[in-house]
Amino acid sequence: MSEKNIIFGIRPVTEAINSGKQIDKILLKKGAEGTSLNQVRDLARSQKIQIQDVPVEKLNWLTRNATHQGVVAVGSAIEYREITEIVDEIFKNDENPLIVVFDGVTDVRNFGGIARSAECAGVHALVVPVKNSAPVNSDAIKTSAGALNLIPVCRVGSLRNTLKYLQQCGMQIVAATEKSEVRLYDADFDKPTVIVLGNENKGISKEILKMCDVKVGIPLLGSIESLNVSAAAAVMLFEVVRQRI
DSSP states (O other), X not given: OOGGGEEESHHHHHHHHHTTOOEEEEEEETTOOOHHHHHHHHHHHHTTOEEEEEOHHHHHHHHTTOOOTTEEEEEOSSOOOOHHHHHHHHHHTTOOOEEEEEESOOOHHHHHHHHHHHHHTTOXXXXXXXXXXXXXXXXXXXXXXXXXXXXXXXXXXXXXXHHHHHHHTTOEEEEEOSSOSEEGGGSOOSSOEXXXXXXXXXXXXXXXXXXXXXXXXXXXXXXXXXXXXXXXXXXXXXXXXXXXO
């Protein structure tokens, strides 16, 4: 974690949030109470910034034992974009939308690997939830071979509302899941498409799966039941590329 992404102390963190600085999460000393800390907590919640209560030892380590007053903010390694801006740009440029949505992908290496494949496949944007998602940090950027510095990333509070919006914009929502009777190669990816990728162990959540217009699976001939999510993403994305070119 880069030192330049760390802000600590009640006043500096408050000022950073109020100034609109993009922050990944706020770390608060576990068990700490007080008006000022509660104000930081409330402010972070109002801006939909993830909050974690952590042992004081972690705060000491991050700040090299500087006076942190029980609060550390971790700044974003990239600049996030608004999904509405991305969609406007896609239609303005008369392009066929291709967007990848992460539903619970928590492994940094998987996230970075998918970002790399997505950039190579011409994906317009990656959409990640505020909670239950791999951090977009220096490790993710390194694993992505720098793709996360090139491809827009949108961080949203509600995947459900975001998918509804994308459907209203005329995009089909395609779930990558082994719980499907439709083979990947039988799906129509010439249509404006959003691909949803699920958690490494649990897959796509039931709530999100119900919203998907198409559920596709990758045919497998071996004994193992599923691919790693990063490998599955690459297979799906380049089937889209194959159909579109």
